[in-house]
Every structure is written in structure tokens, then in C-alpha cells.
Amino acid sequence: MSMIHLTINGKPVDAACEPRTHLADFLRETNNLTGTHLGCEHGVCGACTILVDGVPTRSCITFAAACEGASVTTVEGLDDDDITSELRTAFSREHGLQCGYCTPGMLVSARDVVLRMDAPSEHDIRVAMSGNLCRCTGYVGIVRAIQGVIADRRARGIAAVAGGGRTRLGPAGSGNASTAKEAAGASKAAAVAAVKPAGQPRTAARKDDNWKPQTTFEQSFTVAHPTDVVWDFFGRVDEVAACLPGASLNGAPEGGPGGDEHVEGQIKVKVGPISAEFHGAADITRDEATRTGVIDGTGKDKRSNSATRGQIRYAVKEAETPGETRVDVAIGFTLSGVLAQFSRSGLVQDVANRLIGVFVQNLEARLAHQAGGGDADSAPVAAEFNAGSLMSSVIVGQVKQFFARLFRRG
Amino acid sequence: MKPVNFDYARPKDVAGVLPLIADDSRTVKIMAGGQSLGPMLNMRLVQPDLVVDITGIEELRQVVETPDAIVMGGCITHADIEDRRVPDMTRGALPAVAGGIAYRAVRNRGTIGGSITHADPSADWISILSALGATVTLRGPGGSRSVAVEDYMLGALEADLRPGEMLVSVSVPKLSVSARWGYYKSCRKTGEFAHAIGAFLVDPERGVSRAVFGATESRPIVIADARQLLGEGTATEPGRDFDSRLAGELVEAGGMSDPIDRQTHVVALRRAIQQAGSA
Numbered sequence: 001m002s003m004i005h006l007t008i009n010g011k012p013v014d015a016a017c018e019p020r021t022h023l024a025d026f027l028r029e030t031n032n033l034t035g036t037h038l039g040c041e042h043g044v045c046g047a048c049t050i051l052v053d054g055v056p057t058r059s060c061i062t063f064a065a066a067c068e069g070a071s072v073t074t075v076e077g078l079d080d081d082d083i084t085s086e087l088r089t090a091f092s093r094e095h096g097l098q099c100g101y102c103t104p105g106m107l108v109s110a111r112d113v114v115l116r117m118d119a120p121s122e123h124d125i126r127v128a129m130s131g132n133l134c135r136c137t138g139y140v141g142i143v144r145a146i147q148g149v150i151a152d153r154r155a156r157g158i159a160a161v162a163g164g165g166r167t168r169l170g171p172a173g174s175g176n177a178s179t180a181k182e183a184a185g186a187s188k189a190a191a192v193a194a195v196k197p198a199g200q201p202r203t204a205a206r207k208d209d210n211w212k213p214q215t216t217f218e219q220s221f222t223v224a225h226p227t228d229v230v231w232d233f234f235g236r237v238d239e240v241a242a243c244l245p246g247a248s249l250n251g252a253p254e255g256g257p258g259g260d261e262h263v264e265g266q267i268k269v270k271v272g273p274i275s276a277e278f279h280g281a282a283d284i285t286r287d288e289a290t291r292t293g294v295i296d297g298t299g300k301d302k303r304s305n306s307a308t309r310g311q312i313r314y315a316v317k318e319a320e321t322p323g324e325t326r327v328d329v330a331i332g333f334t335l336s337g338v339l340a341q342f343s344r345s346g347l348v349q350d351v352a353n354r355l356i357g358v359f360v361q362n363l364e365a366r367l368a369h370q371a372g373g374g375d376a377d378s379a380p381v382a383a384e385f386n387a388g389s390l391m392s393s394v395i396v397g398q399v400k401q402f403f404a405r406l407f408r409r410g
Numbered sequence: 411m412k413p414v415n416f417d418y419a420r421p422k423d424v425a426g427v428l429p430l431i432a433d434d435s436r437t438v439k440i441m442a443g444g445q446s447l448g449p450m451l452n453m454r455l456v457q458p459d460l461v462v463d464i465t466g467i468e469e470l471r472q473v474v475e476t477p478d479a480i481v482m483g484g485c486i487t488h489a490d491i492e493d494r495r496v497p498d499m500t501r502g503a504l505p506a507v508a509g510g511i512a513y514r515a516v517r518n519r520g521t522i523g524g525s526i527t528h529a530d531p532s533a534d535w536i537s538i539l540s541a542l543g544a545t546v547t548l549r550g551p552g553g554s555r556s557v558a559v560e561d562y563m564l565g566a567l568e569a570d571l572r573p574g575e576m577l578v579s580v581s582v583p584k585l586s587v588s589a590r591w592g593y594y595k596s597c598r599k600t601g602e603f604a605h606a607i608g609a610f611l612v613d614p615e616r617g618v619s620r621a622v623f624g625a626t627e628s629r630p631i632v633i634a635d636a637r638q639l640l641g642e643g644t645a646t647e648p649g650r651d652f653d654s655r656l657a658g659e660l661v662e663a664g665g666m667s668d669p670i671d672r673q674t675h676v677v678a679l680r681r682a683i684q685q686a687g688s689a
Contacts, residue, residue, distance in 0.1 A: 019418030019461065041411040042449035049515050056515040061448025065418050066463050112514060130600035131513025163493035170485050171443040171519040174465035185415035272567030273439055273456040304455055338453050350566040350628040
């Protein structure tokens with residue numbers, strides 16, 4: 001906890017506040033100003049929009065501590081504001097609200113539109129208001145109310161103010177404060193419960209023939225080793241896992257080599273600031289005749305409360321160049337929970353592509369090491385997948401292919 | 411929807427930030443406007459031990475004009491650019507693109523440096539700045555270095571930051587009077603993440619013709635010499651000589667396998683080039 005100082009609706013306020021407290025919670029919980037509404041709490045719905053240093057700001061994704069010294073105006077502080085008074089009358093006249101949940105945010109954003117935009121078309125207004133969601137009345141009345149107030153004010157000779165009158169550079173609310181020495185959040189739980197994977201009961205990867213993945217994609221790579229060697233290598237689950245950055249197994253696989261196998265383990269993935277550790281199980285079946293395999297897996301990340309279920313199909317065959325092996329991989333997966341809420345399938349695919357790139361590097365290194373007579377355990381591999389520190393061999397390969405094709409085009 | 415209980419620091423200068431982010435013993439995250447990080451913190455996708463707020467640093471909120479570039483501190487906001495509080499030397503390109511980022515309330519806090527470092531492939535700055543040939547300057551324990559914007563982004567959500575390094579400024583070259591630009595993004599809903607972006611710059615006086623396919627699933631695909639896409643460039647009708655087939659091959663070579671995706675990106679670039687022609 002540390003003390004923060006703000007000017008709220010014209011009054012100076014000093015109060016204790018955790019660094020993680022966003023402005024909306026600080027206003028509602030600490031200052032009883034419940035006119036600021038929280039809808040989505042991740043910056044999408046616009047219900048929490050307030051004025052910070054005179055310009056609209058999402059208070060749910062703006063931390064109070066980051067606004068130290070700023071001037072904050074909530075809907076309660078707009079009682080005597082000219083534009084807002086006119087907007088209230090117009091919203092009432094045009095039926096611009098029903099349940100009222102979005103209204104405080106609507107008024108703040110509408111005030112900004114009236115203040116800044118000189119003669120916006122209906123389309124301009126709709127675009128400018130598109131960050132504020134209404135789920136009951138609809139936008140017709142709201143847009144009409146704004147159009148009415150703008151027409152009226154311009155008729156009275158009141159011009160728009162470019163930029164809403166802001167002259168300072170940088171994020172709204174910043175630049176008012178002096179330095180803050182590092183301030184700690186409230187006392188943290190020191191002990192983190194130890195996870196004991198070994199003691200957990202065996203879980204099946206639940207076969208379900210009706211399951212369809214949300215996202216599927218295919219990837220191929222070529223390894224400079226004979227097909228027999230690569231096929232055998234894919235049969236040794238522990239070694240395959242060792243090539244997959246961030247993956248580790250809990251104990252030896254169950255079931256015989258070559259037959260159906262069951263493994264449990266985890267994989268750590270770090271993408272930008274996000275890190276996840278999926279614990280789960282996988283069932284592996286291999287078909288010697290066609291040299292294809294299927295891995296069915298499920299996993300859970302406790303930290304983000306997310307779950308994934310996926311299927312990887314692979315086929316090992318001889319490549320165009322004799323002595324080399326082509327591996328075709330088809331990946332299908334479904335992600336649920338918080339990570340899915342954030343994730344866009346494309347990002348997952350980029351990460352998966354880069355992960356496969358590193359997997360191939362590790363696989364090559366291991367096969368070369370073993371071909372040279374080294375034992376399996378001493379082969380060098382990347383410890384954890386960190387997308388930032390690795391260049392994708394996949395992309396390099398694609399660029400090469402492109403130049404090859406250009407050349408042929410002559 | 412509440413973040414984990416992180417610690418917080420607001421240093422007064424870059425020199426005060428570097429020792430904090432060099433600390434390997436805990437998870438440290440730099441925050442500028444927090445408009446992308448905020449939601450991720452609220453959803454606990456990101457659980458840092460320490461958040462370093464860099465918006466109190468005067469140097470990062472400044473703009474410096476050099477003979478051939480505008481150098482913006484990393485904490486300049488989208489609205490600063492949209493409202494032209496930052497002088498525009500790009501013939502309206504940066505203000506126009508800034509005005510189309512998310513929503514006004516987000517633009518009032520979201521920063522150019524934060525957006526580039528967050529490295530979301532669908533974000534606007536990565537694409538337009540790559541087309542304009544902008545560079546970023548990074549500062550770390552080993553001193554400063556500059557990197558082209560398109561090289562700064564390594565992949566989805568990954569920027570080329572060495573341990574202990576941070577972005578301090580973005581340098582955008584001044585365009586000639588005869589320069590023309592175009593920018594088109596495909597969104598189903600205003601303010602949402604783009605599905606495809608096309609960005610184009612032709613600046614004959616400086617001998618520059620660049621095209622960018624943005625909002626790929628990874629880094630933008632930059633065509634450093636876009637004349638190959640424009641035929642001989644003799645067509646009287648802008649965009650008429652656009653080589654869609656070559657454009658399609660370039661995006662495919664960039665790793666885009668889905669034909670619909672490829673087509674959307676080719677169309678986005680064609681529209682950007684048409685826009686440049688009609689400007």
C-alpha cells in the first residue's frame with residue numbers, strides 16, 4: 001500500500017491504494033463514487049470511461065497509482081458541465097438510455113465527441129462512439145442525441161476544440177507526479193504450494209471420436225537422416241519430449257515400445273509477457289505399416305485456469321533427396337479458459353510454428369549426435385521455449401523456397 | 411478480473427529503469443500506457459512481481475526534430491499524433507493511422523513505443539512504420555542501438571529486446587513533398603484487431619518505394635522495393651498495374667498458407683496502393 005493523491009471532481013483526495021488497484025475500483029470502493037460502472041473490466045465495453053486530465057480514459061485498465069497527481073472527473077463531477085447538461089436533456093428526449101449501465105461511459109465519450117468534432121456526420125459519430133457498447137436500447141437514440149447537441153451548439157456559435165484542449169504530450173494522467181520509489185503490494189503469500197506431479201493419479205487423455213478441434217494446421221519439415229532412424233526415434237517418447245522445448249515427462253511411458261503408449265508430463269510455453277505451464281497426459285498410437293502416428297493429449301494450466309485438448313498426427317516418409325526424411329505434421333487443438341479468451345488462433349499458430357522450428361533443430365542435433373556415436377542423454381537441447389530468443393528455421397526455409405521459385409520464373 | 415499483487419516503481423529517468431529490469435530474480439514488466447498490458451494483467455495472463463511505470467520519464471514524452479526525421483519518445487500517445495501535437499512530417503500518414511487505432515479513450519493513454527514493443531501482429535504502428543522506414547532506438551546496459559521497426563518485431567508478441575534493454579524512441583523519416591502513401595486495414599468492426607493490413611509508400615525524391623503486408627500472424631512482410639509489384643509503374647490509373655499474382659506469391663513465401671487470408675492481404679495492399687495514387 002502507498003498513499004496516492006488525486007483531484008477527484010475538483011476535490012483533493014489522499015488515500016491508501018495498492019499498486020494493482022485500477023482507477024475505477026479506487027473511485028468506487030475507496031471514494032464511493034459508484035457512477036463509474038465496470039462492465040468487461042478489460043478495456044472493451046467503455047462503461048468505465050471517465051475523464052483524466054480532461055480527456056476520456058478507460059478507468060478499468062488505468063492504474064490509480066499511474067495517475068498520481070492527476071485531475072479525475074467522473075459522471076458525478078459533470079453535473080454542472082455545460083455539454084453534459086445538454087447531453088442529459090438530449091439523451092432523455094431521444095430515449096438514449098434504457099437500463100443505464102452504459103450511460104456514464106456514453107456521456108463521457110459523447111461529451112468528448114461534442115467538444116472535439118466540428119461537424120461530424122452520423123457515420124463519424126458512430127465510429128467515434130464505437131468503443132462504448134450498449135446492450136439494450138441500441139445506438140439510434142444515442143447518436144441522435146449527440147447530433148442534436150452538436151447542431152445546437154454550432155448554431156449558437158460554439159466551435160469545436162481541437163484535441164479537446166489537451167496540450168501536454170504523453171499518456172493522460174501521466175507527468176503530474178514526482179518519482180515513486182519502488183512500492184510493494186500488500187504482503188504476498190511467501191510459500192507457493194509445491195506441485196507433486198508424481199503423486200497425482202494417472203489420468204487418461206480421454207479418447208473421444210466426436211471431438212473436433214477448433215483450430216487445425218499442417219506443417220512439414222525435412223530431417224537429414226534416413227527414414228528408419230527417424231521413425232524409430234519418434235517411437236522413443238522420452239527422446240521426442242526432450243526435443244520439444246519446455247516439455248518434460250513424469251516417469252517412463254506406460255505401455256510397450258511400438259505399441260500404444262500413455263505418458264504424463266508438462267510443457268512450459270512463454271510468449272511475450274505470457275507464460276503458461278500445461279500439465280497433462282497423452283496417448284500415443286503408431287502404425288508401423290504406414291509409418292504414421294497419432295498423439296491425443298489434454299492439458300491444464302492452473303495459473304491461467306485454461307485447458308487445451310489436441311491431436312497431433314504425423315507421417316514419416318522418404319524425402320525427395322535420398323537419405324533424408326520428410327515429416328508431415330497435422331495439428332488440431334481446442335483451447336478453453338482465460339488463455340482462449342485472449343488468444344487469437346493466428347497467434348497460437350505463429351508460436352506453434354516457431355516451436356516446431358526449434359523442435360526440428362533439436363531433433364537434428366540429437367540424431368547427428370547419436371549417429372556420431374553419442375548417447376541419448378548427453379545431446380544438447382533448448383531448455384524452455386522462449387519465442388523471443390529463437391529464430392524460426394521454418395521461416396528461413398520458406399524464404400529460401402521463394403527465391404528458388406523466383407529463380408525458376410526466370 | 412483483478413491483477414496479481416505486484417510491486418510498482420515509477421523512475422524519473424531511463425537510467426533509473428535499467429537496473430530494475432536487469433533484475434533476473436523476479437518477473438519485471440515495463441508499463442507505458444498499459445492499454446494492452448492492462449487487460450492482460452486483469453485477466454492474470456501476465457503475473458509480474460514488479461511493474462515499472464515509465465510514463466513519468468520526461469525524455470520519453472518528448473519529440474525532437476532532426477534535419478531528416480522526427481524522433482518521438484516511446485511514451486508519445488496515439489492521440490498526441492492524431493491531434494498533431496507531434497508535428498507531422500509524413501504528409502498526414504501518421505495522424506490518419508493514429509486516428510484509426512482502437513478508440514479515443516484508448517488512444518489517450520496508449521503509446522507508440524508500447525504498441526511496437528507489445529508486437530501484436532495486428533497493431534497499426536508496426537505496419538505503417540515499416541512502410542515509412544522508421545527505426546526504434548533501444549537502450550540497455552551495453553549502450554544504445556537502433557533497429558528497423560520490422561526487424562524489431564521477432565514474431566507474435568516478441569520484440570528484439572536483449573536482457574535489460576528498453577525502447578526509448580521511434581525515429582520516423584521526413585517524407586518529401588512529392589511522397590504519397592496509402593494505408594488500408596480490414597476490420598469487421600471499428601476498432602477491433604485488423605485481419606489484414608496493406609501499407610504503401612512511394613517517395614520518388616528519396617528513391618523509396620515500399621510495401622507492407624501487415625496483420626499477418628507474425629512479422630509484417632516488407633517489400634523493400636515495391637516497384638516489382640507495380641509493373642513498370644507507367645499506368646495512368648493508380649493500382650492498375652498492380653501484380654496480384656506476385657503479391658500473392660510474396661505473402662505465401664512469407665508463410666501464409668490459407669488462400670482466403672492471402673487474398674485478403676493482397677486486396678488490402680492493392681487498396682492501399684490505390685489510395686496512394688488518388689491522394
